[in-house]
Amino acid sequence: MKxxxxxWLIVAAFMVCGTVGPVMAQGTExxxxxxxxxxxxxxxxxxDMTLGAKDDKYVMPEGFRGKNTEEGDLQWLEDVGYLMQxxxxxxxxxxxxxxxxxxxxxxxxxNWEVKKEDSEGNLVTETSDNTNKATNDSNxxxxxxxxxxxxxxxxxxTAGGAEGEETPDAxxxxxxxxxxTAEGAEGEGETKTxxxxxxxxxxxxxxxxxxxxxxxxxxxxxxxMAKSEEELKANMVSKIIENLGKPFSTDVKDYEEASYVFxxxxxDEERNSIPWEKTARLSIAGTLFNERGAPKFETGKLGSxxxxxxxxxxxxxxGGEDKSLKGVYVRRxxxxxxxxxxxxxxxxxxxxxxxxxKIETADGEEVMKDGASYMFRVPNYxxxxxQDQPEYFFTTVANDKDGNVTTIRMPLYVVDTSAAxxxxxxx
Amino acid sequence: xxxxRSLLLAAIIAVLSGSTAVSAQETTASTETPWLEGVTxxxxxxxxxxxxxxxxxxxxxxxxxxTLTEDIPITLIADTVLFDENPPTHANGVEIPNPQWSRxxxxxxxxxxxxxxxxxxxxxxxxxxxxxMIVTPLNPTGKGAISCHAxxxxxxxxxxxxxxxxxxxxxxxARDVQVLDITPPxxxxxxxxxxxxxxxxxxxxxxxxxxxxxxxxxxxxxxxxVVESEPDKVITVSALELGQSMVVPAEQAAITVAAxxxxxxxxxxxxxxxxxxxxxxxxxxxxxxxxxxxxxxxNMPEIKLADLKIPESPYLYIDASDVSxxxxxxxxxxxxx
Numbered sequence: 001m002k003x004x005x006x007x008w009l010i011v012a013a014f015m016v017c018g019t020v021g022p023v024m025a026q027g028t029e030x031x032x033x034x035x036x037x038x039x040x041x042x043x044x045x046x047x048d049m050t051l052g053a054k055d056d057k058y059v060m061p062e063g064f065r066g067k068n069t070e071e072g073d074l075q076w077l078e079d080v081g082y083l084m085q086x087x088x089x090x091x092x093x094x095x096x097x098x099x100x101x102x103x104x105x106x107x108x109x110x111n112w113e114v115k116k117e118d119s120e121g122n123l124v125t126e127t128s129d130n131t132n133k134a135t136n137d138s139n140x141x142x143x144x145x146x147x148x149x150x151x152x153x154x155x156x157x158t159a160g161g162a163e164g165e166e167t168p169d170a171x172x173x174x175x176x177x178x179x180x181t182a183e184g185a186e187g188e189g190e191t192k193t194x195x196x197x198x199x200x201x202x203x204x205x206x207x208x209x210x211x212x213x214x215x216x217x218x219x220x221x222x223x224x225m226a227k228s229e230e231e232l233k234a235n236m237v238s239k240i241i242e243n244l245g246k247p248f249s250t251d252v253k254d255y256e257e258a259s260y261v262f263x264x265x266x267x268d269e270e271r272n273s274i275p276w277e278k279t280a281r282l283s284i285a286g287t288l289f290n291e292r293g294a295p296k297f298e299t300g301k302l303g304s305x306x307x308x309x310x311x312x313x314x315x316x317x318x319g320g321e322d323k324s325l326k327g328v329y330v331r332r333x334x335x336x337x338x339x340x341x342x343x344x345x346x347x348x349x350x351x352x353x354x355x356x357x358k359i360e361t362a363d364g365e366e367v368m369k370d371g372a373s374y375m376f377r378v379p380n381y382x383x384x385x386x387q388d389q390p391e392y393f394f395t396t397v398a399n400d401k402d403g404n405v406t407t408i409r410m411p412l413y414v415v416d417t418s419a420a421x422x423x424x425x426x427x
Numbered sequence: 428x429x430x431x432r433s434l435l436l437a438a439i440i441a442v443l444s445g446s447t448a449v450s451a452q453e454t455t456a457s458t459e460t461p462w463l464e465g466v467t468x469x470x471x472x473x474x475x476x477x478x479x480x481x482x483x484x485x486x487x488x489x490x491x492x493x494t495l496t497e498d499i500p501i502t503l504i505a506d507t508v509l510f511d512e513n514p515p516t517h518a519n520g521v522e523i524p525n526p527q528w529s530r531x532x533x534x535x536x537x538x539x540x541x542x543x544x545x546x547x548x549x550x551x552x553x554x555x556x557x558x559x560m561i562v563t564p565l566n567p568t569g570k571g572a573i574s575c576h577a578x579x580x581x582x583x584x585x586x587x588x589x590x591x592x593x594x595x596x597x598x599x600x601a602r603d604v605q606v607l608d609i610t611p612p613x614x615x616x617x618x619x620x621x622x623x624x625x626x627x628x629x630x631x632x633x634x635x636x637x638x639x640x641x642x643x644x645x646x647x648x649x650x651x652x653v654v655e656s657e658p659d660k661v662i663t664v665s666a667l668e669l670g671q672s673m674v675v676p677a678e679q680a681a682i683t684v685a686a687x688x689x690x691x692x693x694x695x696x697x698x699x700x701x702x703x704x705x706x707x708x709x710x711x712x713x714x715x716x717x718x719x720x721x722x723x724x725x726n727m728p729e730i731k732l733a734d735l736k737i738p739e740s741p742y743l744y745i746d747a748s749d750v751s752x753x754x755x756x757x758x759x760x761x762x763x764x
Contacts, residue, residue, distance in 0.1 A: 045480065045481070045599075045600045045601075046478060046480075046481070046597075046598070046599045046600060047478070048470065048471050048472055048476070048478055049470070049472075049597070050468050050469060050470060050471065050472050050473075052468055054465070054466075054467060054468075070582070070585070070590055070591045070592060070593060071529070071580075071582075071593040072592060072593030072594060073593065083465075085465065085466045085467065085468055086466070086468070087463070087466050087468050087469060087470045088470050089470045089471075091460060091462055091463050091466075091470070092460070092470070093459045093460055097470070106541050106544060107462070107544055108462055109539050109541075109544055109545075109546050110462060111535075111537060111546055111548070113535055113548075115533050117530070121530065121531045122531060122557075123530075123531060123532075123533035125535070125548070125550070128535070128548040130545060130546045130547075130548075132462055132544060133462050133464070134462050134463050134464075134465075134466045135464070135465045135466060147533055147578070147580075149533065149535060149576065149578065151535060151537065151574065151576040151599065153537075153539055153546075153572065153574050153601055155541060155570075155572075191603070192601070192603055193539065193541075193572040193574065193601035193602075193603055194601070195574050195576065195599035195600055195601050196597075196599065197576035197577075197578060197597050197598075197599040198472075198476065198578070198595065198597055199533065199578035199580075199595045199597070200595070201530070201580055201593065201595075
């Protein structure tokens with residue numbers, strides 16, 4: 001028992017020494033630093049900085065989607081916020097690691113920047129935030145190659161009395177540099193701004209399916225359908241870019257010349273959701289989406305399916321009698337054309353591209369144009385009355401360069417010309 | 428035995444106290460460095476990431492002056508190996524094997540106002556070389572700095588045969604400057620009388636940050652003492668020279684009060700750096716322009732018109748200076764009903 005007490009006393013004494021020791025040692029070091037202050041010490045212009053993603057749960061592995069594994073870039077997913085962190089000796093309590101016998105005379109100034117590489121390889125500033133914090137949430141909402149940059153600065157002084165020293169209305173006309181120590185200050189030395197900076201390369205991967213617009217336009221009489229198709233496409237290209245993929249109008253009067261299917265990432269509040277919660281917005285506008293030819297604008301949100309391995313999304317719209325998008329209804333003996341285009345957030349929806357679109361039978365055989373337009377001479381709707389007639393489907397597939405897909409497949413019905421169309425320019 | 432137990436207890440308390448002291452010290456350190464909250468990485472890179480020198484100077488090659496003037500742009504040049512054809516071959520005395528640039532350089536310029544610990548990123552629409560920037564200090568400060576931060580991606584041979592690695596070469600520097608204030612204060616007055624009616628006039632620099640001098644400003648007037656029937660209406664007297672002789676023409680606007688009114692007066696406005704409160708003067712004066720000739724006691728928050736000998740051309744005036752000596756004197760006509 002006696003031995004037990006002595007043992008614990010010895011252990012306790014060691015632990016006390018162990019805990020106090022480093023504090024004492026630190027104090028001694030600080031004292032030594034203070035005495036070293038009598039010698040002239042040069043403050044460096046800049047120092048090292050570290051930078052990285054702190055929260056790396058959703059940082060993708062090297063080689064993700066085939067990216068170069070030797071580049072050292074981080075692989076991120078668009079719309080996922082990542083917590084970045086950085087550190088530098090500029091952020092210490094004391095400035096000993098910057099220069100002997102120096103002190104900090106300000107808090108650090110910390111700036112976070114995100115730059116995006118443009119098509120010519122120039123790095124263009126997207127955001128610049130002066131937070132004065134060494135951690136920062138970084139959420140990049142468009143795919144591409146980026147660099148996150150942290151710039152730090154702090155005032156360091158080797159002058160004895162510099163800390164808390166007031167600058168005597170320097171902006172009021174004094175002609176001396178702030179880098180010089182005021183005469184009579186405690187000790188001689190300099191005060192200067194020391195900087196640090198670090199960057200990290202980031203590949204931000206596209207996880208958003210492309211937007212798709214499809215327009216159907218009927219023609220009649222002597223209308224040049226080939227010319228109309230070119231005009232329709234050109235009109236769509238300008239409008240889809242101008243409206244960032246969103247419907248250009250919600251007024252049915254604007255859809256008297258053509259009927260549209262809009263499939264896009266959605267309203268502002270719906271865009272840029274995290275990849276595994278992405279949705280799409282389907283809007284149909286015009287007279288060709290019901291058997292009565294009634295003009296309408298309808299919109300609704302639908303889900304997107306993500307591949308859990310590579311985080312590619314697929315927005316798939318399937319039309320049918322029991323679906324919100326029943327199909328497209330064209331009139332017997334009335335020529336019509338369609339055009340489909342897409343935009344992608346990969347280049348901020350800055351350009352439009354054509355997509356694969358066709359009419360096919362149930363067994364996948366493509367229906368070809370009748371001259372410059374499509375035209376069906378035999379109705380197949382209502383289906384129960386025309387069961388002997390083939391089923392037709394309109395299909396479109398849009399892929400972006402990162403493998404996200406948008407597809408539409410909906411029935412195409414041919415209605416008898418005696419059907420009561422209420423709208424449309426060709427009535 | 429009790430003594431020994433006490434000794435043991437004391438020893439354990441000592442151990443615990445020691446631990447607490449260390450914890451307290453760590454907490455103190457954290458409190459002293461709130462900017463590091465949540466940071467778990469150290470300050471030194473564990474992989475190669477060279478830091479190379481940078482110089483910044485004026486486009487004519489001269490050093491950046493320690494004293495700049497607000498609103499006057501300067502064109503700066505950054506000089507660093509990041510803009511060279513080849514990356515550095517050594518870092519901290521160690522050879523970098525087969526270094527090659529793999530991206531273009533990225534560069535950022537800032538003006539730091541150390542008095543506020545706020546920075547402003549510099550940008551320009553002027554077509555300049557990548558290592559150039561136009562910096563216009565828009566606000567005076569006694570303690571500021573222009574900083575430049577640049578980085579460029581490079582690759583070098585890995586120790587693993589046939590493999591390369593990517594890293595950034597970093598370069599940054601700052602030059603400490605102060606920025607002279609050349610903008611006079613922007614001060615006005617708020618007047619109210621016994622029946623609750625009030626009138627206010629204030630000054631807004633327009634266009635902001637104008638250079639070369641003179642600075643121009645608009646004077647805005649509003650309230651029932653300005654237009655009794657439309658107290659919300661704002662009358663703007665445009666393009667007055669911001670300085671010592673700002674006179675609102677009587678035909679454009681005035682403060683109208685009864686002959687027996689008791690005026691309560693408050694100063695509004697500010698300077699873009701620091702007002703010299705000791706030189707602030709306001710009240711009622713005779714005539715406009717030149718040095719104000721007060722007819723009321725200076726800086727009285729309440730003036731009884733009945734106690735004054737009202738001159739032929741009474742004006743309200745505000746005479747404000749900043750610590751740099753820039754002075755603004757504004758005269759607004761006072762109409763006595």
